[in-house]
Amino acid sequence: MNIDHAMKQDMLLAVRAYLSYRLGITDIKPQLPDNDFYARKTGLFVTLHKKGDLRGCIGHIVGMLPLKDTLFEMAEASAFEDPRFNSLKQHELKDISIEISVLSELLEIKDIEEIVVGKHGVVLKNGYQQAVFLPQVAPEQGWDRDEMLTHLSMKAGLAPNAYKNPQTKFFVFTAVVFSEECDE
Numbered sequence: 001m002n003i004d005h006a007m008k009q010d011m012l013l014a015v016r017a018y019l020s021y022r023l024g025i026t027d028i029k030p031q032l033p034d035n036d037f038y039a040r041k042t043g044l045f046v047t048l049h050k051k052g053d054l055r056g057c058i059g060h061i062v063g064m065l066p067l068k069d070t071l072f073e074m075a076e077a078s079a080f081e082d083p084r085f086n087s088l089k090q091h092e093l094k095d096i097s098i099e100i101s102v103l104s105e106l107l108e109i110k111d112i113e114e115i116v117v118g119k120h121g122v123v124l125k126n127g128y129q130q131a132v133f134l135p136q137v138a139p140e141q142g143w144d145r146d147e148m149l150t151h152l153s154m155k156a157g158l159a160p161n162a163y164k165n166p167q168t169k170f171f172v173f174t175a176v177v178f179s180e181e182c183d184e
Contacts, residue, residue: 001104001176007037008100008178015046015075015098016180022076023090031068038068043103043173045134046074048088050095056082061123061132061173062106071100099179101134106171112163117145120172124152124163131156135175 010032017030032038044067045059058077060070075098079088088096106123109115115122121135131152138148149163162168 001042001102001174003037003102003176003178011071011100012098012178012180015071015100016093018072018075019079019088019093019096022079023088023093025090025093030072032071034068039066041065042067042070043106044070044074045101045103045175046071046078047099047101047134047179048078049097049099049179050092052097055092055096056085056088058082059101059103061103063103067102097180099177101136101175101177104174106173109170109172112145112149112170115145115149115170115172117143117148119174121175122148122152123171123173124149124156124158124168125171126156126158126162126165126168129156129158134177135173136177 014030014032017026017028020026021029041063043059043061043063045057047057048055056078058081059074063070065073103121118139119135121133123130123132133148133152143151150160153160153162156162
């Protein structure tokens with residue numbers, strides 16, 4: 001997937017403008033142009049950091065809506081619906097840095113040896129329980145493959161070694177990840 005610098009900047013600016021709109025800072029609701037790229041249905045995550053710490057992260061692993069709609073939906077969810085955090089407040093926006101991850105399609109793998117830490121995002125699924133890590137999570141945490149899969153198992157509400165269970169399925173994806181730098 002090829003996303004040029006201008007499109008990345010357009011998406012980052014659109015998310016910031018949307019959050020400003022939702023927080024009542026501006027009354028202009030942003031829109032992205034109508035084109036083939038923004039009409040694609042693709043997985044997408046919006047991650048918010050506040051002074052370097054996670055402040056919200058929500059996304060869709062599989063595209064259900066056009067990217068232009070998903071982008072604003074996930075910005076909304078990351079800022080106001082991530083159950084790990086209180087809703088974003090107007091005074092916090094100046095300290096927020098936005099990161100967007102545009103995902104490739106999921107590919108089921110049969111052997112965890114196929115997982116490349118730092119390249120692949122991973123979905124672990126066992127019965128009705130599942131969890132996902134974006135490709136950047138393991139390197140940010142300093143995890144190797146087994147550590148990542150242990151944490152992913154626990155994130156899914158399973159035993160730490162559930163990734164070794166033959167019933168556990170794995171799906172990998174790649175992502176184009178880009179962010180803005182926040183002035184501190």
